[in-house]
Structures are given as structure tokens and as C-alpha cells.
Amino acid sequence: MQVVIAEVGELARRGADAVERVLRERTDPVLGLATGSSPLPIYDELVRRHTEEGLSFALARAFLLDEYVGLPAEHPERYRHVIERELESRVDLDPERVQGPDGLAEDLAGACARYEDAIAAAGGVDVQILGIGTDGHIAFNEPGSSFASRTRVMPLTRQTREDNARYFDGDVEAVPARALTQGLGTIMAAGQIVLIAQGSGKAEAVHQMVEGAVSAMWPATILQHHPDVTVLLDEDAAGKLQLADHFREVVAAEGR
Ligand code: PGA
Helix, strand or coil: CCCEECHHHHHHHHHHHEEEHHHHCCCCCCCEEEECCHHHHHHHHHHHHHHCCCCCCCCCCEECCCECCCCCCCCCCCHHHHHHHHHHHHHHHHHHEECCCCCCCCCCHHHHHHHHHHHHHHCCCCEEEECCCCCCCCCCEEECCCCCCCCCEEEHHHHHHHHHHHHHCCCCCCCCEEEEEEEHHHCCCCEEEEEEECHHHHHHHHHHHHHHECCCEEEHHHHHHHHCCCEEEEECCCCCCCCHHHHHHHHHHHCC
């Protein structure tokens, strides 16, 4: 893992650099997009590059990590709407080429299988943007998730529903109890992974992910087995890292 501890503007630039490289170098670029608050600085920087520097998403396909089960089609917190608001509508990303798992399908297992097929048919994800939950989840793979899991239905923990209540007027009961999520096996198949975390609430999960034993209790620890992961942290999220000074020295030696 490459761990970068910096102020949020620098984190956003590094995340956007990874996406820009894929957009420029691939003839058929495939982006993996996360929702939630963590990646928003990266999306804002990508929008700036689109507007000011002509960075184009026209050839890209994009796949979302997850989607709530059962939120009405028009609900603003459906992740398909969130990504439309936060990125797709602000760049030249073709809505037809952006896909999430169908949380309104009657046959949820069938929807999950179709989603896996769609990612495979696109040639797999080139660069996956990730956040991390306070309980160590990535996408909605809650503690106890199989490291081999593929897209499936996942019951959300109380902790996750409480964390996300801020998007539902503070009402925990309004947060759906289940979601469809890419599995840990699905995420691990991405060519490159960029995880961004801010704030002291993430510090324990980040410490476990980077320095803890690989364990289903902290699902993000699976990323220790991926060959190309960049972890972008602000000072607060890095607050429990024992190796923080080492990571700072490595980045300083890079000379950027
Ligand atoms: P957040 O969510 O970016 O809104 O903190 C991260 C996550 O739950 O994966």
C-alpha cells in the first residue's frame, strides 16, 4: 500500500491523477465510483479538470459500488442519483454508460449476477475509488464478509445506518436496512484502488486496514493483498497510524 498523509487538496489531486491517467491512457476506460462524502473532493477536482483543462469522460464507463435496497426510484439518496448529482451531470460522462446494482429489482440475486456480468463484459474496473466505513467496511461489505464475496444483498450494521442517518434527516429508521454491494472479491479484481478517508472517526478503521491483521472483522484489511492500492488520508484519519512518520518520509522522498 502507498499511504499518503496530506491536506485535502493534495489528496484530491492525487485521486484525480489516478482517474485522469486511466481516462487518457485507456481506449475503453472503466471507472469504479464510490458515493458517500469521502470522494467528493476528488470529484470536485475532476470536474475542475473537465471544465478548465478539457479532461473528457466521453469514452468512459462507470460502475457504482453499491445501492440501497428498496428506496423509491425518485429518492434523492439512491446512489444512482447521488453520483448523477456529484459527478456525472458535471462532466461529459454518458448516463447510459453509468451503472449501479438495481436495488429495486424483484429478483435481487438475479440483479446482482447481472451486475457482475456487466462489469466483466466491460473488461473489469481499471481504477476503483473507495471510502471506508467507521466499522472498516468497503462498499457495503460489513464485518464478517467473505473475502471471496461477489455482488450480493448485505444487511447493514446498526453502526452504518447510524453513520448514514445524516443523509436521511437524522432518522436511523429511514436508512434502508439492506443494500446490494459489490463483494470484496469484486473490488479486489479492480486494476488499481484509491481509498480516501478524512476525519478522526475513520482513524481506527484506517489503522486496522493498513497495520492490522487481515481479518473479516475489518473487511478493508483485504486490501493488504491487492498489489496496487493508494490510501489518501488527512491528518485526522491518519491519527492512529504507528507508521505515519515512515509514510511521510516515503512521500517526501518522492519529491512531490
Ligand atoms: P463516507 O462513507 O464517505 O460518507 O464517510 C464511507 C463509507 O461508508 O464507505
